[in-house]
Amino acid sequence: MLGLWFAGLVRHRAGRLIATAAGIGLSVALIAAIGAFLTASKATMTSRAVATVAVDWQVEVQPGGDPSTVLTAVRQAPGIAAAAPVEFGRTTGFQAVVAGSTQTTGPGVVMGIPGNYRQLFPAQLRQLTGKSDGVLLAQQTAANLHVAPGDTVSIGRPGLPPVRIKVDGVIDLPQADSLFQKVGAPPQSQPSAPPDNVLLLPTARFDAVMGPVSRLDPQAITTQIHAHRDAALPHDPASAYTAVTGAAHNLEAASAGSAVVGDNLAAALDAARSDAAYAQILFLFLGVPGAVLAALLTAAVAGSGAARRRREQALLRVRGFGLRRVVGLAALEALVTGVLGGLIGIAAATIIGRTSFGSSSFGGGGLWFAIAFVVGLFIAGLTVLVPAVRDLRSSSVVFARRQVDQSRNPLWMRFGLDFICLIVAVLVFRASGNNNYSLVLAPEGVPTISVSYWAFFGPALLWIGGALLLWRLISLALAHGRGALTFLVRPLTGRLARTTAASMSRQRTPLVRSVVLLGLAISFAVSTATFNATYRQQAEVDALLTNGADVTVTESPGVIVGPGAATKLAATPGVRAVEPLQHRLAYVGSDLQDLYGVRPGTIADTTALQDAYFVGGTAHGLMAQLARQPDSILVSDETVKDFQLAPGDLIRLRLQDSRTKAFRTVPFHYAGIVKEFPTAPRDSFFVANAAYVAKATGSDAIGAFLLDTGGKNQAAVATDVHKLLGDSAKITDLTQTRSKVGSSLTSVDLAGLTRFELAFAVLIAAGAGGLVLALGLAERRRTFAIASVLGANRAQLRGLVMSEALAVMLGGLIGGALIAWALSAMLIKVLTGVFDPPPSSAAVPWTYLAATLIVAIGAIAGGALASAYGSSRPAVEELREL
Numbered sequence: 001m002l003g004l005w006f007a008g009l010v011r012h013r014a015g016r017l018i019a020t021a022a023g024i025g026l027s028v029a030l031i032a033a034i035g036a037f038l039t040a041s042k043a044t045m046t047s048r049a050v051a052t053v054a055v056d057w058q059v060e061v062q063p064g065g066d067p068s069t070v071l072t073a074v075r076q077a078p079g080i081a082a083a084a085p086v087e088f089g090r091t092t093g094f095q096a097v098v099a100g101s102t103q104t105t106g107p108g109v110v111m112g113i114p115g116n117y118r119q120l121f122p123a124q125l126r127q128l129t130g131k132s133d134g135v136l137l138a139q140q141t142a143a144n145l146h147v148a149p150g151d152t153v154s155i156g157r158p159g160l161p162p163v164r165i166k167v168d169g170v171i172d173l174p175q176a177d178s179l180f181q182k183v184g185a186p187p188q189s190q191p192s193a194p195p196d197n198v199l200l201l202p203t204a205r206f207d208a209v210m211g212p213v214s215r216l217d218p219q220a221i222t223t224q225i226h227a228h229r230d231a232a233l234p235h236d237p238a239s240a241y242t243a244v245t246g247a248a249h250n251l252e253a254a255s256a257g258s259a260v261v262g263d264n265l266a267a268a269l270d271a272a273r274s275d276a277a278y279a280q281i282l283f284l285f286l287g288v289p290g291a292v293l294a295a296l297l298t299a300a301v302a303g304s305g306a307a308r309r310r311r312e313q314a315l316l317r318v319r320g321f322g323l324r325r326v327v328g329l330a331a332l333e334a335l336v337t338g339v340l341g342g343l344i345g346i347a348a349a350t351i352i353g354r355t356s357f358g359s360s361s362f363g364g365g366g367l368w369f370a371i372a373f374v375v376g377l378f379i380a381g382l383t384v385l386v387p388a389v390r391d392l393r394s395s396s397v398v399f400a401r402r403q404v405d406q407s408r409n410p411l412w413m414r415f416g417l418d419f420i421c422l423i424v425a426v427l428v429f430r431a432s433g434n435n436n437y438s439l440v441l442a443p444e445g446v447p448t449i450s451v452s453y454w455a456f457f458g459p460a461l462l463w464i465g466g467a468l469l470l471w472r473l474i475s476l477a478l479a480h481g482r483g484a485l486t487f488l489v490r491p492l493t494g495r496l497a498r499t500t501a502a503s504m505s506r507q508r509t510p511l512v513r514s515v516v517l518l519g520l521a522i523s524f525a526v527s528t529a530t531f532n533a534t535y536r537q538q539a540e541v542d543a544l545l546t547n548g549a550d551v552t553v554t555e556s557p558g559v560i561v562g563p564g565a566a567t568k569l570a571a572t573p574g575v576r577a578v579e580p581l582q583h584r585l586a587y588v589g590s591d592l593q594d595l596y597g598v599r600p601g602t603i604a605d606t607t608a609l610q611d612a613y614f615v616g617g618t619a620h621g622l623m624a625q626l627a628r629q630p631d632s633i634l635v636s637d638e639t640v641k642d643f644q645l646a647p648g649d650l651i652r653l654r655l656q657d658s659r660t661k662a663f664r665t666v667p668f669h670y671a672g673i674v675k676e677f678p679t680a681p682r683d684s685f686f687v688a689n690a691a692y693v694a695k696a697t698g699s700d701a702i703g704a705f706l707l708d709t710g711g712k713n714q715a716a717v718a719t720d721v722h723k724l725l726g727d728s729a730k731i732t733d734l735t736q737t738r739s740k741v742g743s744s745l746t747s748v749d750l751a752g753l754t755r756f757e758l759a760f761a762v763l764i765a766a767g768a769g770g771l772v773l774a775l776g777l778a779e780r781r782r783t784f785a786i787a788s789v790l791g792a793n794r795a796q797l798r799g800l801v802m803s804e805a806l807a808v809m810l811g812g813l814i815g816g817a818l819i820a821w822a823l824s825a826m827l828i829k830v831l832t833g834v835f836d837p838p839p840s841s842a843a844v845p846w847t848y849l850a851a852t853l854i855v856a857i858g859a860i861a862g863g864a865l866a867s868a869y870g871s872s873r874p875a876v877e878e879l880r881e882l
Helices: 002-012 014-051 067-078 139-145 201-216 237-254 263-288 290-303 306-318 323-357 366-394 411-415 417-434 453-480 483-506 510-549 565-570 618-627 638-644 690-698 714-725 736-737 748-777 783-790 795-835 846-871 874-882
Strands: 055-061 080-091 093-098 101-104 106-111 126-130 136-139 152-158 162-166 169-172 198-202 221-228 258-261 551-555 577-588 591-598 632-635 649-655 665-672 685-689 704-708 727-733
Touching: 002 704, 014 237, 014 263, 014 323, 014 366, 014 748, 055 237, 055 263, 055 453, 067 080, 067 221, 067 237, 067 258, 080 152, 080 201, 093 139, 106 201, 136 139, 136 417, 139 169, 139 198, 139 453, 152 201, 162 201, 162 366, 198 201, 201 221, 201 417, 201 649, 201 783, 237 258, 237 704, 258 263, 263 638, 290 366, 290 510, 290 748, 323 366, 366 417, 411 417, 417 783, 417 795, 453 483, 453 510, 453 795, 483 510, 483 649, 510 736, 510 748, 510 795, 510 846, 551 714, 565 704, 565 714, 577 690, 618 632, 618 685, 632 638, 632 649, 649 690, 665 685, 665 690, 714 727, 727 736, 748 846, 795 846
Parallel strands: 106 198, 136 169, 591 685, 632 665
Antiparallel strands: 055 221, 055 258, 080 106, 080 221, 093 101, 093 152, 126 169, 136 198, 152 162, 551 704, 551 727, 577 591, 577 649, 577 704, 632 685, 649 665
16 A cells, blocks of 8 residues: 555656655755864864964973973873973063164073974964074074074073174064963963064083073973974863863873973864864854745645645545555655655765865764754654644544635734744843853863853844734735725736636635745845845955055064054055054053054055954044044043043053154144054054144154055965065965954855855745745645636736735735844844954845846746646646545
């Protein structure tokens, strides 16, 4: 019997089986692709975090500890591939005489490194000029002293006479922040910047030069053991962080207090695990709603044939089939659609992997493929088998054989569940937004990280409540608006208008289901596209904010360059504009902060200034005020609170006079708050008018030049500028900064994820608009045949079909647009933690939205035309088949 039933399904219901399987396949493909992408993304984050670390561990020997003992302990620790001792010595400063001019620096650091250090840790040093071994001077120190390889530098030693030594080469220290960290100190006590003056010596020469210093002051010399680990790490950054942290603690415990580990690897993984948590958030946001919507689409496709299925089951029961055998036949249909849908989904996910990510398995998608396949079977059971069992248990044979069901308001509508969801969504959103919530939670001292899912209740309840409210409104309009419906459909149906309105009202449930599904699909597509566009926009803004512009030239401390140098830089091919940016240090009270002098009229032409950077006015308005009132100043929020400032208040800052080298008081007036600014640090700083600062200090020296290349060829322009300036300045371009700042989600292929996610949204919208409508109309072929027998002509029948199609299209598009508008605004607000800085406004991808609209309308039109064509068949043929 099962074989006959299966053959009958294939012969007579193949189209519906394929449609149901396609809906299941959408869910399976979406879950498999995004789940595997999540796994691969985490593995990529871990590997890239590890690759960014030059020295995994800096094990500092504590006072009283024996460096050789600690070195042995580190080399014997599990997972250690290489270890080498490095010594740090304090110096009172460096001095050099070049071309008859004496240059002197402030205090600095002398490092002693073994001969194989560069082979063991190649990313720690970058050669610029001269030899790669011997006496090496940091680039900034060389610029401060105006020396080059072959010149002689004098090293100041505390309590001892200086030592003269010849420079062999000039290097850069790419990871100076971690190299000169205070090992074992909390992040808030770390120095704000690495030392400006650094000189490297071979270990033997270091002992000769700085050894006598340690005999006078043992605290002046510090020994560290730099180590590289090759132990296999878990793919998940959080698990890798836990493993690395545990290994570091084990070494500290084994050394009995003689060593403290500066865990650079754990620090990098700590940032990556936060990004992995945000990847999990994106999985929830991008994957779960789409999978749910695809499941609803499947349920709608299966439900469109519910009346037909009940009649078939009733016929089987009349002919002697028991409930168990009827359920078995329904289970067969569910199994067929589930397996077929699962195979379609896995095949689609494999193709997506190859086209969007270059790998069919995503680096670890087997588990997710299995999970997705099981979910597909579950959806099939839920949408095909469960309704069949429910109908068998709750209805009689007579009830099941009825041709027309009576529409009745569902239970949730009578209890007002839609209003409850919307009210709770607003309350949750306001509660979470007003409490400075954080989506990613990483408690201090706890090696675990978690996602606060509380904030997602607001958008989830808004989506559900909006859909239910749309259902209520469309249902009420169809139930109580027959007069208006008659007037609206009369141009399409003529004398059949009243009958059409009555039909739409009496059998409104399939129509309402199509409207709501289309509305949900449109809202999902629009909100997903808006979030992705905003994410891409803010990732670029974050990189531009950190780098300052497409290409930034940062002058070395002590090097005086005026704004006139911009002319030379502007002549570089590919440069559209150059903006000089002053950098000073200013005292407000006893607090030392950075001050940036800008040209208010032109700064926005070279770099992006967003309103979100400022409080108390827009970016354009505050820049205009700096131009109009040169003594105006923008202050950080922390400074405003600390000094209780009000707009217009007088602020007296102490700036260094370039002529006397003494700090002098310069008056400013508080004009607004600046939270972010190109090249500025994340802590407190000021922004002022450059002309006013130059006049007050007697110097127009520039700290950095911002180069606008129009967003093109940044790396090539940076190379040309480096050839032009040599090693006298630091040159960074946006392509370098983009890979370093912000979330590492931008470094994995989020673009590919976006492409297939938005493609799925379009497919779901097309299915919700066209397929469900067409299947619903196909189930009412009997109604069309009877109307034809009673005298309706082909034009009137086509008008009846097109009336329902227009109702679905208008209701779904308008309702979906309203839900999407509210959902997009709430999601971007809730996901503020993903954006740094937060966006001033959402980025709307109009091209994609237009394409989605065209596809949805095309699908509805196609489904309606197909149904209209079917309604024109001879009534006798239709009634014979039905």
